[in-house]
Amino acid sequence: MESLADYFKVFSEPNRLTVLETLRPGPLNVTAVVEKTGLSQALVSKHLKLLTIAGVVRRRPEGSLVFYEVIDKSVFQLLVQARKLMLASRRQQLDALAAIL
Amino acid sequence: MESLADYFKVFSEPNRLTVLETLRPGPLNVTAVVEKTGLSQALVSKHLKLLTIAGVVRRRPEGSLVFYEVIDKSVFQLLVQARKLMLASRRQQLDALAAIL
């Protein structure tokens, strides 16, 4: 996680966001995430690894299972704020369009 | 701007963030941004176009110049919050490392 851009990059992938959302309610092991998301196991593992490296998620082996959980739930605040800005931007664009037409 | 991931993608590029930061104090024309950032003119134009499409920035032609300005300055709030989370994540990682060693 060198730059701020790299940090944003973590959340710039739909499937990765899906995985992250899956962990919102609480810790899950890999297979559970696979089932909830419908993504392939290899892909889920990759995204979880990336989220771990990014420090967003914590890895906790438990027997033969590996549980992942969100370290700081305030990341979801970031998602919320981003979504708000996104929607506001859309409105801005529509207004600009209306001004032209 | 389909998904939330796409919105994050807007801020996941170092040079694009640099351009955006340049516009923080106020509107600038393209050449001014080029000079402040040291990036090539073509590249700056591209990033500005993307930021415009994303609804982050507004394009305002004025004579032979084209000024760009940030529409909603609360995007910088997003950047700040992201940076905080990023730094917190780093601390988490160091703590985890220390626990192992």
Add this chain to the structure above:
DNA sequence: TCACGTCATAACGACAGCGTGATACTACAT
């Protein structure tokens, strides 16, 4: 009209990241 400064776009090569299929690794049960 011509030249010039400003900005946008096209075409291209380079590279990173995604998703898949196959395979390795690990813990546990039989």
Add this chain to the structure above:
DNA sequence: ATGTAGTATCACGCTGTCGTTATGACGTGA
């Protein structure tokens, strides 16, 4: 020991995007 379920990783093809160079388009002043 062997098998099995769960997880990680490798190798690969593919697509998207980044940055550059070159060129096009537009407005302005001589």
